[in-house]
Amino acid sequence: xxxxxxxxxxxxxxxxxxxxxxxxxxxxxxxxxxxxxxxxxxxxxxxxxxxxxxxxxxxxxxxxxxxxxxxxxxxxxxxxxxxxxxxxxxxxxxxxxxxxxxxxxxxxxxxxxxxxxxxxxxxxxxxxxxxxxxxxxxxxxxxxxxxxxxxxxxxxxxxxxxxxxxxxxxxxxxxxxxxxxxxxxxxxxxxxxxxxxxxxxxxxxxxxxxxxxxxxxxxxxxxxxxxxxxxxxxxxxxxxxxxxxxxxxxxxxxxxxxxxxxxxxxxxxxxxxxxxxxxxxxxxxxxxxxxxxxxxxxxxxxxxxxxxxxxxxxxxxxxxxxxxxxxxxxxxxxxxxxxxxxxxxxxxxxxxxxxxxxxxxxxxxxxxxxxxxxxxxxxxxxxxxxxxxxxxxxxxxxxxxxxxxxxxxxxxxxxxxxxxxxxxxxxxxxxxxxxxxxxxxxxxxxxxxxxxxxxxxxxxxxxxxxxxxxxxxxxxxxxxxx
Ligand code: F0G
Numbered sequence: 001x002x003x004x005x006x007x008x009x010x011x012x013x014x015x016x017x018x019x020x021x022x023x024x025x026x027x028x029x030x031x032x033x034x035x036x037x038x039x040x041x042x043x044x045x046x047x048x049x050x051x052x053x054x055x056x057x058x059x060x061x062x063x064x065x066x067x068x069x070x071x072x073x074x075x076x077x078x079x080x081x082x083x084x085x086x087x088x089x090x091x092x093x094x095x096x097x098x099x100x101x102x103x104x105x106x107x108x109x110x111x112x113x114x115x116x117x118x119x120x121x122x123x124x125x126x127x128x129x130x131x132x133x134x135x136x137x138x139x140x141x142x143x144x145x146x147x148x149x150x151x152x153x154x155x156x157x158x159x160x161x162x163x164x165x166x167x168x169x170x171x172x173x174x175x176x177x178x179x180x181x182x183x184x185x186x187x188x189x190x191x192x193x194x195x196x197x198x199x200x201x202x203x204x205x206x207x208x209x210x211x212x213x214x215x216x217x218x219x220x221x222x223x224x225x226x227x228x229x230x231x232x233x234x235x236x237x238x239x240x241x242x243x244x245x246x247x248x249x250x251x252x253x254x255x256x257x258x259x260x261x262x263x264x265x266x267x268x269x270x271x272x273x274x275x276x277x278x279x280x281x282x283x284x285x286x287x288x289x290x291x292x293x294x295x296x297x298x299x300x301x302x303x304x305x306x307x308x309x310x311x312x313x314x315x316x317x318x319x320x321x322x323x324x325x326x327x328x329x330x331x332x333x334x335x336x337x338x339x340x341x342x343x344x345x346x347x348x349x350x351x352x353x354x355x356x357x358x359x360x361x362x363x364x365x366x367x368x369x370x371x372x373x374x375x376x377x378x379x380x381x382x383x384x385x386x387x388x389x390x391x392x393x394x395x396x397x398x399x400x401x402x403x404x405x406x407x408x409x410x411x412x413x414x415x416x417x418x419x420x421x422x423x424x425x426x427x428x429x430x431x432x433x434x435x436x437x438x439x440x441x442x443x444x445x446x447x448x449x450x451x452x453x454x455x456x457x458x459x460x461x462x463x464x465x466x467x468x469x470x471x472x473x474x475x476x477x478x479x480x481x482x
Contacts, residue, residue, distance in 0.1 A: 041459025053383030063269035063416035076304035099276035104300025108263025109134035164199035192226035198349030222257035229350035268313025272302035352413035368443025382430035442466030
Protein backbone atom coordinates (compact mmCIF):
# COMPACT_ATOMS: atom_id res chain seq x y z
CA UNK A 1 0.00 0.00 0.00
CA UNK A 2 1.22 3.48 -0.82
CA UNK A 3 2.28 5.71 2.04
CA UNK A 4 0.16 8.84 2.46
CA UNK A 5 2.38 11.87 3.07
CA UNK A 6 1.39 14.98 5.01
CA UNK A 7 2.34 18.44 3.65
CA UNK A 8 3.54 19.44 7.13
CA UNK A 9 5.90 16.47 7.25
CA UNK A 10 4.12 14.80 10.18
CA UNK A 11 4.41 11.02 10.13
CA UNK A 12 1.09 9.73 11.43
CA UNK A 13 -1.15 6.86 10.40
CA UNK A 14 -4.26 7.96 8.49
CA UNK A 15 -7.53 6.11 9.08
CA UNK A 16 -8.94 4.65 5.84
CA UNK A 17 -12.38 4.06 7.30
CA UNK A 18 -15.10 6.22 8.80
CA UNK A 19 -16.81 5.72 12.15
CA UNK A 20 -20.52 5.03 11.80
CA UNK A 21 -21.44 3.34 15.07
CA UNK A 22 -20.03 4.63 18.33
CA UNK A 23 -20.07 3.64 21.98
CA UNK A 24 -19.86 6.16 24.81
CA UNK A 25 -16.89 5.84 27.16
CA UNK A 26 -16.51 6.94 30.77
CA UNK A 27 -13.40 8.33 32.38
CA UNK A 28 -14.09 7.97 36.11
CA UNK A 29 -12.12 9.85 38.83
CA UNK A 30 -8.85 8.40 40.12
CA UNK A 31 -10.39 7.63 43.55
CA UNK A 32 -13.00 5.41 41.88
CA UNK A 33 -10.26 3.73 39.84
CA UNK A 34 -8.45 2.84 43.06
CA UNK A 35 -11.64 1.30 44.47
CA UNK A 36 -12.12 -0.61 41.23
CA UNK A 37 -8.59 -2.02 41.52
CA UNK A 38 -9.28 -3.24 45.06
CA UNK A 39 -12.59 -4.76 43.98
CA UNK A 40 -10.85 -6.49 41.07
CA UNK A 41 -7.88 -7.87 43.01
CA UNK A 42 -5.41 -5.59 41.17
CA UNK A 43 -6.00 -7.80 38.17
CA UNK A 44 -7.08 -5.97 35.01
CA UNK A 45 -9.04 -9.04 33.84
CA UNK A 46 -11.35 -8.53 36.80
CA UNK A 47 -12.16 -4.87 36.15
CA UNK A 48 -15.63 -3.90 35.03
CA UNK A 49 -15.82 -1.89 31.79
CA UNK A 50 -17.90 0.77 33.53
CA UNK A 51 -14.64 1.81 35.23
CA UNK A 52 -12.44 1.47 32.14
CA UNK A 53 -11.75 4.36 29.76
CA UNK A 54 -9.64 2.86 26.95
CA UNK A 55 -9.85 -0.92 26.92
CA UNK A 56 -6.48 -2.14 25.69
CA UNK A 57 -6.77 -5.53 27.36
CA UNK A 58 -6.92 -7.49 24.13
CA UNK A 59 -7.89 -7.54 20.48
CA UNK A 60 -9.79 -10.78 21.06
CA UNK A 61 -13.43 -10.23 20.14
CA UNK A 62 -12.92 -6.46 20.36
CA UNK A 63 -11.83 -5.57 16.81
CA UNK A 64 -14.37 -3.28 15.11
CA UNK A 65 -16.65 -5.09 12.69
CA UNK A 66 -17.22 -3.75 9.19
CA UNK A 67 -20.57 -2.72 7.73
CA UNK A 68 -20.37 -5.78 5.46
CA UNK A 69 -19.82 -8.09 8.41
CA UNK A 70 -22.80 -6.66 10.29
CA UNK A 71 -25.11 -6.82 7.28
CA UNK A 72 -24.05 -10.41 6.50
CA UNK A 73 -25.47 -11.43 9.88
CA UNK A 74 -28.95 -10.68 8.62
CA UNK A 75 -28.94 -13.51 6.12
CA UNK A 76 -27.78 -16.15 8.58
CA UNK A 77 -29.31 -19.55 7.91
CA UNK A 78 -30.24 -20.90 11.33
CA UNK A 79 -30.17 -24.67 11.07
CA UNK A 80 -28.70 -27.25 13.39
CA UNK A 81 -27.29 -29.22 10.45
CA UNK A 82 -26.42 -28.36 6.86
CA UNK A 83 -26.64 -24.57 7.23
CA UNK A 84 -25.81 -22.49 4.16
CA UNK A 85 -23.96 -20.07 6.45
CA UNK A 86 -21.48 -22.85 7.23
CA UNK A 87 -21.05 -23.56 3.50
CA UNK A 88 -20.21 -19.87 2.97
CA UNK A 89 -17.69 -20.05 5.82
CA UNK A 90 -16.11 -23.19 4.38
CA UNK A 91 -15.72 -21.42 1.03
CA UNK A 92 -14.09 -18.44 2.74
CA UNK A 93 -11.64 -20.70 4.59
CA UNK A 94 -10.72 -22.44 1.35
CA UNK A 95 -10.25 -19.14 -0.50
CA UNK A 96 -8.28 -17.35 2.23
CA UNK A 97 -6.48 -20.16 4.09
CA UNK A 98 -6.35 -22.67 1.23
CA UNK A 99 -7.80 -25.60 3.21
CA UNK A 100 -10.92 -27.46 2.14
CA UNK A 101 -11.85 -29.37 5.32
CA UNK A 102 -13.09 -27.22 8.19
CA UNK A 103 -13.93 -28.17 11.77
CA UNK A 104 -15.70 -25.26 13.53
CA UNK A 105 -15.00 -24.60 17.21
CA UNK A 106 -16.29 -21.95 19.58
CA UNK A 107 -12.90 -20.19 19.93
CA UNK A 108 -9.15 -20.70 19.52
CA UNK A 109 -8.50 -22.59 22.74
CA UNK A 110 -11.30 -25.02 21.89
CA UNK A 111 -9.28 -25.87 18.77
CA UNK A 112 -6.27 -26.40 21.04
CA UNK A 113 -8.30 -28.73 23.23
CA UNK A 114 -9.34 -30.87 20.24
CA UNK A 115 -5.83 -30.86 18.75
CA UNK A 116 -4.13 -31.74 22.03
CA UNK A 117 -6.64 -34.50 22.80
CA UNK A 118 -6.12 -35.99 19.34
CA UNK A 119 -2.36 -35.74 18.98
CA UNK A 120 -0.60 -35.15 22.32
CA UNK A 121 0.31 -38.21 24.38
CA UNK A 122 2.11 -38.45 27.73
CA UNK A 123 5.79 -37.58 27.34
CA UNK A 124 5.44 -36.08 23.83
CA UNK A 125 7.43 -32.99 23.00
CA UNK A 126 6.02 -30.12 20.94
CA UNK A 127 8.69 -27.85 19.46
CA UNK A 128 7.41 -24.35 18.74
CA UNK A 129 8.54 -20.79 18.27
CA UNK A 130 6.88 -19.79 21.58
CA UNK A 131 3.93 -20.92 23.67
CA UNK A 132 0.63 -19.16 24.09
CA UNK A 133 -0.96 -19.48 27.56
CA UNK A 134 -3.94 -21.60 26.53
CA UNK A 135 -1.85 -23.73 24.15
CA UNK A 136 0.56 -24.68 26.91
CA UNK A 137 -2.31 -25.43 29.30
CA UNK A 138 -3.86 -27.90 26.82
CA UNK A 139 -0.56 -29.56 25.93
CA UNK A 140 0.34 -29.95 29.64
CA UNK A 141 -3.09 -31.30 30.49
CA UNK A 142 -2.53 -34.09 27.98
CA UNK A 143 0.89 -34.93 29.41
CA UNK A 144 2.97 -33.18 26.74
CA UNK A 145 5.96 -30.88 27.07
CA UNK A 146 7.04 -27.96 24.95
CA UNK A 147 10.38 -26.76 23.58
CA UNK A 148 10.53 -23.04 22.76
CA UNK A 149 13.10 -22.54 20.05
CA UNK A 150 13.51 -18.85 19.34
CA UNK A 151 16.79 -17.24 18.33
CA UNK A 152 18.58 -15.32 21.10
CA UNK A 153 17.78 -12.02 19.32
CA UNK A 154 14.09 -12.64 19.89
CA UNK A 155 14.51 -12.09 23.62
CA UNK A 156 16.27 -8.75 23.13
CA UNK A 157 13.69 -6.06 23.86
CA UNK A 158 15.34 -3.17 22.07
CA UNK A 159 16.14 -4.74 18.73
CA UNK A 160 15.78 -4.23 15.01
CA UNK A 161 15.57 -7.95 14.22
CA UNK A 162 12.59 -8.09 11.82
CA UNK A 163 11.48 -11.70 12.43
CA UNK A 164 11.67 -12.38 16.14
CA UNK A 165 9.03 -15.11 15.70
CA UNK A 166 11.41 -17.31 13.68
CA UNK A 167 12.22 -20.80 14.95
CA UNK A 168 15.93 -21.42 15.48
CA UNK A 169 16.54 -24.06 12.81
CA UNK A 170 19.73 -25.48 14.35
CA UNK A 171 18.01 -25.91 17.70
CA UNK A 172 15.02 -27.52 16.01
CA UNK A 173 17.29 -30.02 14.25
CA UNK A 174 18.98 -30.83 17.58
CA UNK A 175 15.67 -31.29 19.39
CA UNK A 176 14.35 -33.65 16.70
CA UNK A 177 17.60 -35.60 16.80
CA UNK A 178 17.47 -35.90 20.58
CA UNK A 179 13.76 -36.68 21.02
CA UNK A 180 13.19 -38.71 17.88
CA UNK A 181 10.47 -37.84 15.40
CA UNK A 182 8.15 -40.46 16.89
CA UNK A 183 7.86 -38.46 20.09
CA UNK A 184 6.98 -35.25 18.24
CA UNK A 185 3.36 -35.17 17.06
CA UNK A 186 3.81 -31.80 15.37
CA UNK A 187 5.88 -28.63 15.22
CA UNK A 188 3.81 -25.59 16.15
CA UNK A 189 4.35 -22.25 14.43
CA UNK A 190 2.49 -19.29 15.88
CA UNK A 191 1.95 -16.40 13.51
CA UNK A 192 2.84 -13.01 15.06
CA UNK A 193 4.13 -14.75 18.20
CA UNK A 194 1.91 -13.23 20.86
CA UNK A 195 3.78 -13.45 24.15
CA UNK A 196 7.09 -12.05 22.91
CA UNK A 197 5.37 -8.91 21.64
CA UNK A 198 3.35 -9.91 18.56
CA UNK A 199 6.45 -10.70 16.51
CA UNK A 200 6.28 -12.28 13.02
CA UNK A 201 8.10 -15.21 11.44
CA UNK A 202 9.39 -15.02 7.84
CA UNK A 203 8.36 -17.19 4.92
CA UNK A 204 11.99 -18.28 4.58
CA UNK A 205 11.99 -19.54 8.16
CA UNK A 206 8.81 -21.52 7.59
CA UNK A 207 10.38 -22.99 4.44
CA UNK A 208 13.35 -24.14 6.53
CA UNK A 209 11.06 -25.63 9.18
CA UNK A 210 9.10 -27.38 6.41
CA UNK A 211 12.16 -29.01 4.92
CA UNK A 212 13.30 -30.30 8.32
CA UNK A 213 9.78 -31.52 9.06
CA UNK A 214 9.68 -33.33 5.69
CA UNK A 215 13.03 -34.95 6.35
CA UNK A 216 11.65 -36.47 9.55
CA UNK A 217 8.02 -36.95 8.56
CA UNK A 218 6.67 -34.52 11.19
CA UNK A 219 3.56 -32.41 10.73
CA UNK A 220 3.43 -28.64 10.97
CA UNK A 221 0.61 -27.02 12.93
CA UNK A 222 0.06 -23.33 12.26
CA UNK A 223 -1.68 -21.08 14.78
CA UNK A 224 -3.17 -18.53 12.37
CA UNK A 225 -4.94 -16.34 14.94
CA UNK A 226 -2.75 -13.37 13.97
CA UNK A 227 -1.81 -14.49 10.47
CA UNK A 228 -3.11 -11.47 8.53
CA UNK A 229 -0.77 -9.10 10.39
CA UNK A 230 2.13 -11.56 10.11
CA UNK A 231 1.58 -11.56 6.34
CA UNK A 232 1.47 -7.74 6.31
CA UNK A 233 4.81 -7.55 8.15
CA UNK A 234 6.29 -10.08 5.70
CA UNK A 235 5.25 -7.77 2.87
CA UNK A 236 6.88 -4.84 4.68
CA UNK A 237 10.05 -6.63 5.80
CA UNK A 238 10.86 -9.63 3.59
CA UNK A 239 12.30 -8.36 0.32
CA UNK A 240 11.10 -11.32 -1.76
CA UNK A 241 7.43 -10.57 -1.02
CA UNK A 242 7.27 -6.79 -1.25
CA UNK A 243 5.19 -6.95 -4.44
CA UNK A 244 2.91 -9.80 -3.39
CA UNK A 245 -0.64 -9.31 -2.18
CA UNK A 246 -1.64 -10.40 1.33
CA UNK A 247 -3.66 -13.15 -0.34
CA UNK A 248 -0.54 -14.50 -2.09
CA UNK A 249 1.43 -14.49 1.15
CA UNK A 250 -1.36 -16.20 3.11
CA UNK A 251 -1.50 -18.96 0.50
CA UNK A 252 2.27 -19.44 0.51
CA UNK A 253 2.25 -19.79 4.31
CA UNK A 254 -0.79 -21.99 4.77
CA UNK A 255 0.30 -24.35 1.99
CA UNK A 256 3.29 -25.26 4.14
CA UNK A 257 1.15 -26.23 7.16
CA UNK A 258 -0.59 -29.60 7.48
CA UNK A 259 -3.11 -28.22 9.95
CA UNK A 260 -4.14 -24.61 10.46
CA UNK A 261 -6.18 -23.44 13.44
CA UNK A 262 -7.35 -20.00 14.43
CA UNK A 263 -9.22 -17.85 16.87
CA UNK A 264 -11.79 -16.03 14.73
CA UNK A 265 -12.09 -13.52 17.58
CA UNK A 266 -8.77 -12.28 16.22
CA UNK A 267 -8.20 -13.10 12.57
CA UNK A 268 -11.70 -12.30 11.34
CA UNK A 269 -12.88 -9.68 13.85
CA UNK A 270 -15.80 -11.90 14.80
CA UNK A 271 -16.21 -14.81 17.22
CA UNK A 272 -15.57 -18.53 17.01
CA UNK A 273 -12.65 -20.44 15.60
CA UNK A 274 -11.71 -23.34 13.41
CA UNK A 275 -9.32 -26.13 12.52
CA UNK A 276 -8.70 -26.72 8.83
CA UNK A 277 -6.65 -29.06 6.65
CA UNK A 278 -6.48 -30.57 3.18
CA UNK A 279 -5.85 -34.04 4.57
CA UNK A 280 -9.02 -36.08 4.88
CA UNK A 281 -7.42 -38.43 7.43
CA UNK A 282 -6.55 -35.57 9.73
CA UNK A 283 -10.09 -34.28 9.40
CA UNK A 284 -11.49 -37.71 10.26
CA UNK A 285 -9.22 -38.05 13.29
CA UNK A 286 -10.83 -35.02 14.92
CA UNK A 287 -14.31 -35.15 13.45
CA UNK A 288 -16.01 -36.99 16.31
CA UNK A 289 -14.67 -34.64 18.96
CA UNK A 290 -16.49 -31.62 17.50
CA UNK A 291 -20.06 -32.75 18.27
CA UNK A 292 -18.82 -33.97 21.64
CA UNK A 293 -17.19 -30.73 22.85
CA UNK A 294 -18.35 -27.94 20.53
CA UNK A 295 -21.58 -28.56 18.67
CA UNK A 296 -22.66 -30.19 15.42
CA UNK A 297 -20.13 -30.13 12.56
CA UNK A 298 -21.87 -27.27 10.77
CA UNK A 299 -21.89 -24.83 13.68
CA UNK A 300 -19.32 -25.87 16.32
CA UNK A 301 -20.86 -23.86 19.14
CA UNK A 302 -20.89 -20.61 17.15
CA UNK A 303 -24.07 -18.71 16.27
CA UNK A 304 -24.93 -18.60 12.55
CA UNK A 305 -24.72 -14.81 12.62
CA UNK A 306 -21.15 -15.03 13.82
CA UNK A 307 -20.41 -17.68 11.21
CA UNK A 308 -21.58 -15.28 8.49
CA UNK A 309 -19.50 -12.44 9.90
CA UNK A 310 -16.52 -14.77 10.24
CA UNK A 311 -16.70 -15.59 6.53
CA UNK A 312 -16.81 -11.90 5.57
CA UNK A 313 -14.08 -11.10 8.11
CA UNK A 314 -11.83 -13.76 6.56
CA UNK A 315 -12.26 -12.22 3.10
CA UNK A 316 -11.44 -8.82 4.61
CA UNK A 317 -8.14 -10.28 5.83
CA UNK A 318 -7.07 -10.00 2.19
CA UNK A 319 -7.61 -6.21 2.28
CA UNK A 320 -4.45 -4.35 3.19
CA UNK A 321 -6.32 -1.23 4.32
CA UNK A 322 -8.07 -3.38 6.96
CA UNK A 323 -5.01 -5.34 8.07
CA UNK A 324 -2.46 -2.51 8.12
CA UNK A 325 -4.50 -0.28 10.44
CA UNK A 326 -3.62 -1.91 13.74
CA UNK A 327 0.11 -2.48 13.02
CA UNK A 328 0.44 1.12 11.77
CA UNK A 329 -1.20 2.53 14.90
CA UNK A 330 0.98 0.25 17.02
CA UNK A 331 4.07 1.48 15.21
CA UNK A 332 3.07 5.08 15.95
CA UNK A 333 2.46 4.22 19.62
CA UNK A 334 5.75 2.32 19.94
CA UNK A 335 7.78 5.02 18.16
CA UNK A 336 6.37 7.80 20.35
CA UNK A 337 6.87 5.84 23.59
CA UNK A 338 10.40 5.06 22.45
CA UNK A 339 11.10 8.74 21.68
CA UNK A 340 9.99 9.56 25.23
CA UNK A 341 12.55 7.11 26.59
CA UNK A 342 10.09 4.40 27.63
CA UNK A 343 11.49 0.89 27.09
CA UNK A 344 9.21 -0.95 24.63
CA UNK A 345 9.55 -4.10 22.58
CA UNK A 346 11.09 -3.21 19.23
CA UNK A 347 10.63 -3.49 16.37
CA UNK A 348 6.92 -2.70 16.72
CA UNK A 349 4.91 -5.87 16.21
CA UNK A 350 1.20 -6.57 15.99
CA UNK A 351 -1.65 -6.83 18.50
CA UNK A 352 -0.35 -4.00 20.69
CA UNK A 353 2.57 -2.07 22.13
CA UNK A 354 4.53 -3.98 24.76
CA UNK A 355 6.18 -1.97 27.52
CA UNK A 356 9.16 -3.56 29.25
CA UNK A 357 8.07 -3.63 32.88
CA UNK A 358 11.28 -5.36 33.98
CA UNK A 359 13.07 -2.14 33.04
CA UNK A 360 10.41 0.46 33.96
CA UNK A 361 9.99 -1.22 37.35
CA UNK A 362 13.55 -2.44 37.80
CA UNK A 363 13.15 -1.69 41.54
CA UNK A 364 10.39 -4.36 41.80
CA UNK A 365 11.64 -7.96 42.06
CA UNK A 366 10.04 -10.57 39.78
CA UNK A 367 8.57 -12.17 42.89
CA UNK A 368 6.42 -9.01 43.21
CA UNK A 369 5.28 -9.07 39.59
CA UNK A 370 6.56 -5.90 37.90
CA UNK A 371 4.31 -6.27 34.82
CA UNK A 372 1.20 -6.74 36.94
CA UNK A 373 2.19 -3.76 39.07
CA UNK A 374 2.73 -1.58 35.99
CA UNK A 375 -0.65 -2.64 34.54
CA UNK A 376 -2.36 -1.68 37.82
CA UNK A 377 -0.48 1.61 38.06
CA UNK A 378 -1.34 2.63 34.48
CA UNK A 379 -5.01 1.87 35.05
CA UNK A 380 -4.94 3.87 38.28
CA UNK A 381 -3.53 7.02 36.70
CA UNK A 382 -5.32 6.88 33.33
CA UNK A 383 -8.25 4.47 33.16
CA UNK A 384 -6.34 2.63 30.41
CA UNK A 385 -6.66 -1.13 30.84
CA UNK A 386 -3.68 -3.13 29.59
CA UNK A 387 -2.76 -6.76 30.22
CA UNK A 388 0.02 -8.28 32.28
CA UNK A 389 2.15 -10.57 30.13
CA UNK A 390 4.82 -11.65 32.55
CA UNK A 391 5.24 -14.00 35.50
CA UNK A 392 1.61 -13.79 36.62
CA UNK A 393 0.70 -15.21 33.18
CA UNK A 394 3.10 -18.13 33.78
CA UNK A 395 2.08 -21.16 35.76
CA UNK A 396 3.99 -22.67 38.67
CA UNK A 397 6.01 -25.83 38.03
CA UNK A 398 4.97 -29.26 39.31
CA UNK A 399 6.66 -28.54 42.66
CA UNK A 400 4.73 -25.33 43.14
CA UNK A 401 7.66 -23.04 42.43
CA UNK A 402 7.31 -19.86 40.40
CA UNK A 403 8.57 -20.10 36.82
CA UNK A 404 9.53 -16.51 36.17
CA UNK A 405 8.75 -15.26 32.67
CA UNK A 406 11.52 -14.47 30.17
CA UNK A 407 9.98 -11.05 29.75
CA UNK A 408 7.84 -8.91 32.02
CA UNK A 409 5.62 -7.00 29.63
CA UNK A 410 2.65 -4.68 29.90
CA UNK A 411 0.65 -5.19 26.70
CA UNK A 412 -1.42 -2.30 25.40
CA UNK A 413 -3.59 -3.88 22.72
CA UNK A 414 -4.72 -1.85 19.75
CA UNK A 415 -7.73 -3.68 18.34
CA UNK A 416 -8.51 -3.08 14.66
CA UNK A 417 -10.13 0.25 13.83
CA UNK A 418 -11.33 0.91 17.38
CA UNK A 419 -9.29 3.83 18.76
CA UNK A 420 -8.70 7.31 17.36
CA UNK A 421 -5.30 8.95 17.16
CA UNK A 422 -6.10 11.40 20.01
CA UNK A 423 -6.90 8.45 22.25
CA UNK A 424 -3.56 6.89 21.38
CA UNK A 425 -1.92 10.25 22.18
CA UNK A 426 -3.61 10.20 25.61
CA UNK A 427 -2.07 6.76 26.25
CA UNK A 428 1.37 8.08 25.27
CA UNK A 429 0.93 11.12 27.54
CA UNK A 430 -0.14 9.18 30.63
CA UNK A 431 2.42 6.40 30.08
CA UNK A 432 5.14 9.04 29.83
CA UNK A 433 4.00 10.67 33.09
CA UNK A 434 3.98 7.26 34.76
CA UNK A 435 7.47 6.54 33.47
CA UNK A 436 8.75 9.80 34.98
CA UNK A 437 7.15 8.79 38.29
CA UNK A 438 8.01 5.09 38.09
CA UNK A 439 9.87 5.09 41.43
CA UNK A 440 6.45 5.45 43.11
CA UNK A 441 5.14 2.15 41.68
CA UNK A 442 5.36 -0.77 44.11
CA UNK A 443 4.96 -4.53 43.90
CA UNK A 444 2.00 -6.89 44.24
CA UNK A 445 1.39 -10.14 46.09
CA UNK A 446 -1.18 -12.88 45.54
CA UNK A 447 -4.07 -13.19 47.98
CA UNK A 448 -5.98 -15.67 45.82
CA UNK A 449 -4.14 -17.91 43.38
CA UNK A 450 -5.96 -20.45 41.16
CA UNK A 451 -3.82 -23.44 40.15
CA UNK A 452 -4.45 -23.17 36.38
CA UNK A 453 -4.33 -19.99 34.26
CA UNK A 454 -4.07 -17.95 37.45
CA UNK A 455 -3.81 -14.65 35.59
CA UNK A 456 -7.48 -14.72 34.61
CA UNK A 457 -9.12 -14.79 38.03
CA UNK A 458 -6.26 -14.43 40.50
CA UNK A 459 -6.47 -11.73 43.18
CA UNK A 460 -3.55 -9.58 44.33
CA UNK A 461 -2.90 -6.58 46.55
CA UNK A 462 -0.15 -3.96 46.77
CA UNK A 463 2.76 -4.86 49.05
CA UNK A 464 2.54 -1.44 50.76
CA UNK A 465 0.76 1.93 50.39
CA UNK A 466 2.33 2.85 47.02
CA UNK A 467 -1.02 3.52 45.33
CA UNK A 468 -1.67 6.46 47.69
CA UNK A 469 1.70 8.02 46.95
CA UNK A 470 1.05 7.70 43.23
CA UNK A 471 -2.38 9.33 43.58
CA UNK A 472 -0.89 12.22 45.61
CA UNK A 473 1.67 12.91 42.86
CA UNK A 474 -1.02 12.67 40.17
CA UNK A 475 -3.13 15.25 42.03
CA UNK A 476 -0.13 17.53 42.45
CA UNK A 477 0.63 17.43 38.71
CA UNK A 478 -2.85 17.23 37.14
CA UNK A 479 -4.98 19.11 39.71
CA UNK A 480 -8.66 18.50 39.07
CA UNK A 481 -8.12 16.78 35.69
CA UNK A 482 -9.51 13.29 35.36
N1 F0G B 1 -3.49 -18.51 19.87
C1 F0G B 1 -3.07 -17.24 19.94
C2 F0G B 1 -1.82 -16.84 19.23
C3 F0G B 1 -3.80 -16.30 20.67
O1 F0G B 1 -3.37 -15.05 20.72
C4 F0G B 1 -4.99 -16.71 21.32
C5 F0G B 1 -5.76 -15.78 22.12
C6 F0G B 1 -5.39 -18.06 21.22
C7 F0G B 1 -4.61 -18.94 20.48
C8 F0G B 1 -6.61 -18.56 21.90
O2 F0G B 1 -7.75 -18.11 21.23
O3 F0G B 1 -8.91 -16.65 22.88
O4 F0G B 1 -10.12 -17.53 20.89
O5 F0G B 1 -9.51 -19.03 22.75
N2 F0G B 1 -5.32 -14.66 22.51
C9 F0G B 1 -6.06 -13.68 23.29
C10 F0G B 1 -5.16 -12.53 23.67
C11 F0G B 1 -6.79 -14.25 24.45
O6 F0G B 1 -5.65 -11.65 24.40
O7 F0G B 1 -4.01 -12.44 23.25
P1 F0G B 1 -9.14 -17.81 21.98
